Amino acid sequence: MDKMNIPIGPQHPLLKEPLRLNIEISGERVLGGILRLGYVHRGIEKLAQTRNYNQNVSLTERVCGICSHVHTTTFCRAVEALLGLELPERVHYIRALMCEMERIHSHLLWLGILAKHIGLEMVFMHTWHDRESILDVMEEMSGGRVAHAVNQIGGVRFDLDEDHGPMVDSTVKKLKVDYEELLDVIEHDTTLKARTQGVAPLSTDDMKRYCVVGPVARASGVDVDMRRDDPMPPYDKLDFQVITHPDGDAWSRTYVRLQEIRQSLHLCKQIIDDIPEGPISVRAPRKVPAGEVVMRSEAPRGELFYYLRSDGSDYPARLKIRTPTLPALGILPEQLSEIHIADIPVVLAGIDLCIACADR
Amino acid sequence: MQWLKKRMRLLLALVEALTGEAETVSYPKTELELPKGYRGAIQLDEEKCIGCGLCVMDCPAHGLELEKESKSVYKLTYYPARCAYCGQCERACHRQAITHTNQLPGSTTDPESIIVILKDQKEQEDSDE
Amino acid sequence: MNKLDVDALFNVLGGEIDQACIRQDSIQNEVVIEIPAEKLPEVSSILLDQFDLYHLSTITAEERTGDPDYLEVQYNFWKGSGLTLLIRLEKDSPVLRSLTGMIPGADFYEREVAEMFGVRFTHRAETPPLLLPDDWDGDPPMLQKEETK
Numbered sequence: 001m002d003k004m005n006i007p008i009g010p011q012h013p014l015l016k017e018p019l020r021l022n023i024e025i026s027g028e029r030v031l032g033g034i035l036r037l038g039y040v041h042r043g044i045e046k047l048a049q050t051r052n053y054n055q056n057v058s059l060t061e062r063v064c065g066i067c068s069h070v071h072t073t074t075f076c077r078a079v080e081a082l083l084g085l086e087l088p089e090r091v092h093y094i095r096a097l098m099c100e101m102e103r104i105h106s107h108l109l110w111l112g113i114l115a116k117h118i119g120l121e122m123v124f125m126h127t128w129h130d131r132e133s134i135l136d137v138m139e140e141m142s143g144g145r146v147a148h149a150v151n152q153i154g155g156v157r158f159d160l161d162e163d164h165g166p167m168v169d170s171t172v173k174k175l176k177v178d179y180e181e182l183l184d185v186i187e188h189d190t191t192l193k194a195r196t197q198g199v200a201p202l203s204t205d206d207m208k209r210y211c212v213v214g215p216v217a218r219a220s221g222v223d224v225d226m227r228r229d230d231p232m233p234p235y236d237k238l239d240f241q242v243i244t245h246p247d248g249d250a251w252s253r254t255y256v257r258l259q260e261i262r263q264s265l266h267l268c269k270q271i272i273d274d275i276p277e278g279p280i281s282v283r284a285p286r287k288v289p290a291g292e293v294v295m296r297s298e299a300p301r302g303e304l305f306y307y308l309r310s311d312g313s314d315y316p317a318r319l320k321i322r323t324p325t326l327p328a329l330g331i332l333p334e335q336l337s338e339i340h341i342a343d344i345p346v347v348l349a350g351i352d353l354c355i356a357c358a359d360r
Numbered sequence: 361m362q363w364l365k366k367r368m369r370l371l372l373a374l375v376e377a378l379t380g381e382a383e384t385v386s387y388p389k390t391e392l393e394l395p396k397g398y399r400g401a402i403q404l405d406e407e408k409c410i411g412c413g414l415c416v417m418d419c420p421a422h423g424l425e426l427e428k429e430s431k432s433v434y435k436l437t438y439y440p441a442r443c444a445y446c447g448q449c450e451r452a453c454h455r456q457a458i459t460h461t462n463q464l465p466g467s468t469t470d471p472e473s474i475i476v477i478l479k480d481q482k483e484q485e486d487s488d489e
Numbered sequence: 490m491n492k493l494d495v496d497a498l499f500n501v502l503g504g505e506i507d508q509a510c511i512r513q514d515s516i517q518n519e520v521v522i523e524i525p526a527e528k529l530p531e532v533s534s535i536l537l538d539q540f541d542l543y544h545l546s547t548i549t550a551e552e553r554t555g556d557p558d559y560l561e562v563q564y565n566f567w568k569g570s571g572l573t574l575l576i577r578l579e580k581d582s583p584v585l586r587s588l589t590g591m592i593p594g595a596d597f598y599e600r601e602v603a604e605m606f607g608v609r610f611t612h613r614a615e616t617p618p619l620l621l622p623d624d625w626d627g628d629p630p631m632l633q634k635e636e637t638k
Contacts, residue, residue: 038620046631055420058446081517132383143397149447157447158397208543211594224544229569293517294571296546305546305565307516322547322598330597359620 001027010039014345016113017355025341033336035329041359048319053079053153053288056316063321064357065146066106069098070299071321072151077232078295078308079153082288090278091155092233097168097271098138098150100264104175105134106300107257107264110352111182114254117345118195123185130178137171140164155281165272172265179261186258196250200335200347203248210331214302214324216351219256220248226298238270250350257352287314299324301352323357394462399445401465402438404478408457409436411481415449415458424449436478441471492569495520498540502532519571526576530586533564533574537591542568545588548598550606552580552632560606564588578608587613605631 003026010018018039024031044063048056060075061068073095080087108131115123135145141164142148142157150156186192204221217224225242227235243259245252290312297304302324311317328351335347385392394400402424411434416424423443428434443465449458458478468474502522515521524532536542546565553561560583564574578585587610588595599610600619607629610616618625 038618038622041620043630051420052417054418054448054452058420058444058448061446140395141397143395143399144445147444147446149399152451157451209593211543211545211592291517292515294519294565294573296567296571303546303567307547307549307563307565309551318549318551320547320549320551326597327594330594 003031008344014117014348015353017353019353019355023336023344028340028342030336030339030341030344033333035332037329037355037359039359040356044360045319045321048316050315052314053286053316056319057151057153058149060321061147061149063323063360064354066109066354067102067299067301067304067357068146069095069102069148069150070297070304073099073232074295074297074304074306075308075319076151076153077297078293078306079288080284081293081295082291082308082310083153083284085154085282085284087155087282088278088280089234089276090159090280093271093275094156094160094280095151096232096234096238097268097275098142098148100267100271101134101138103300104261104264104268105131105138107261108134110257110349111254114196114346114349115192117349118192120185120189120192123182126178127182130175133171133174137164137167140167152281152284154284155279157281159280160275165275168268168272172268176262176265179258179265183258186254192254193251195343196254196346196350199250199343200339200350201247201249202331202335206331206334207248210327210334212302212327212331214299214328214352215256215260216253216328217302218242218244219252221246224303226296226303230296232297234271234274237274238267240267250346253350287312288316301325301328301354301357321360323354323360325352325354325358328352329358392464394464396462398462399447399460400463401440401461402443402449402476402478403459403461404436404438405457405459406479408455409479410455410457411436411479412454414452414454418448418452420444420446420448433481435480438476438478439471440465440474440476493520493540493542493572495570495572498536498572501535501539516573519565519573521573521575523575523577526578526585529564529574529576530588530591533588533591536566536572540568542566542572543592544568545592545595545598546571548595548602550602550608550631552606560608562602562608583608584611585609586611589613605629607632 003024006023006025008021008023009015010020020036022034024033044059048059051059057072057075060071063071108127112124112127115127138148139145141160142150202220207217207220207222213224221244223242223244227240228242240263243256243263245256288310290310292307292309295306304324305322307318307320308316309318332351336344339347411426411428413426413428416426421442421444423439425437425439426434447460450460466474544567546567549563549565551561553559558580560578560580562576562578562585566572566574576585583606585608587599589599590612597619599613600616602608603610603616604618604621621630
C-alpha cells in the first residue's frame, strides 16, 4: 500500500502544547514519526545570565506551569549549596509537602488527559474534580492556584497556620476514597485495558539506551527514583515505596502513576504529622561566592537536572536545566512504529508531554 | 447485588448533581472569596520607605521604577500590567514597606492607564520651593 | 542499584589510558574527571562495558569568562552518585565524536550543544536544530558577544 505523510501540529486539538509530528502511515499502520520541538523556546538559560539570583527564582518558576515548584526548589537548593547555608528543618518539610501535592495534581491531570483521549470523558471529569481539591489546599497555603511562589533563597515565603494541617488531612482522606474508585476503573475496565494493554511496549534495555527517566522508565522495570537515590531532606526520614512494573506498555505507565498517587498521599500524611517547629527562613547574602554545583531532584515526570556556575558577581555565569520530558521525547519515534493510527493519542499521552519544560 | 450497588451509585450522583450548589460563581456580580495569602496589587507604606531601591533590583518583570536624585528626593512608580505578582519585592524590603494587598489588580485594555505612583518626593520638593 | 565504584574506575582509567586523566573537585556533588577530547569514545566504552554506567543525564557546554579561547563540555553521568567527564575544546574549531553509536539517548543533547555553541559532532548522521528555527542563520546564541548585558 502507498505510504502517506500526515503532519500533526503545532496547533492541533490533540496536543495541549505545540510540537510538530510528521507521521508516516501505510493504510492503518504507522511506520514512524519525526519530531520537531522549539515552538515555545524562550531562551531561559540565556535570560538567567542577565538577572540576579532573586529574580532567577521567579524566572525558573515559569519554565513549566505544572511542575513549577520543583524547579524553584532545585534552583534554591543549588544556590544554597554554593552559599553553604544550613536551613532549618521546617523549611525542608514545607518544600516536600508542596512537592508531593504537586506530584498528585500532575498525575491526576495526566490521568484525565489519557482518559479523554481514549473517550472515557467521565474519568476525565472525576480526576480533574479531585485535582481541584488539591489546588484549593495549595491556594489556601500559598496564595496562588498555579504560581505558588513558595521558595526563596534561604527558606520559604510563608508558614503553615494551625488550620492548614487539618485541611491537608481531610483532603488526603477524601482523595483516598476517590482514589480507590479510580484504581478499580484502571484495573477492571475493559475499554481502558483494551486500548492500553500491549500498546507500544518498550523493554528495559530500550529505556537504558535512551536514558529515559521517571514513571515511563519505572513502568519498564528500571528501578530509579531520585527521592530514594539522591534524597533531599526530609525524604531520607520518610517511608515510601518506589513502584515499578515489568511490562512497559501504556497500561503499565497508567498503573505506575496511579500507585505513585497513593504513595504521595501517604507521604503528605507523614509530613503533616512529623513537621517540626522552627523558623521558616535564614538571611541569605546577596553575593554568591564563585563555584559550581549540580543538583538533581524528582519532578513528577522524572529526574530534573540543574547545573549552576557562579563567578562571584551578581549574575549567574551559567545555568543549565535538563528537564525529564526530553529523553522521553527521544524515544517517541521508536514507540510510533508498528502501531495503529488509533493508538497515537494513547502513545502521546503515555509519555506525559510537557513541551514547555522540554523547550525551556 | 453488584448490579444494584452500581445503579444506586448512579442515582446518588444524579441527585447530587441536581440539588447541590454550583462550583462556579458569577463574578463580578457575586463577591469573590480570595484566600488569605493572595498576592494581589502592590501597596506602599510611605512612612517606612526610604528609597533604597532593593525592591526594584529584585523585581523580575521590571514592574517597579525608581527615579532618584538624592537621598530624600525620589519617585517610585508601579506598573501593574508588567507585575508578575511573585512576592520578590515584598521579601527584598528590609522595612516591610512594600506589601501585597488582598485585592485583585484592576483589569483594563490600556496598560498605561493603571500605572500607580507609589511615592513621589520629587513633587513635594518642587512644591516646597 | 549499585553505586559507582570510583576508586576502581580510577585504577582502570589510569591503567588503560596513558594520557593523564586528572581528577578535580571543582563541582559540588560530582566526581569530575578531565579527559582530552580524543579519548572520549574510549573512556565512554569503558564506563559502559565495565562499570554499567549507561545513564547520561545531559551534556552541558559553557564558556569560562576568564578563558576566552576555550569551550568546556561536560558529560554528566549518574549511577547512585554523579560523575562528570570534562573536556576542553579550542573555540576556533570545536569538534567532538558523537556518542550516539553507544548511547542513542545522547542525540537530543548533542543537537542542542551543536546549535547553541557551534560544536561539531562527527560520526553521526547530521545535527538538525532542536530548539532554534530552521532558518536561523545567526551566531550560536549562547556564545558571549562583545557587548555585555
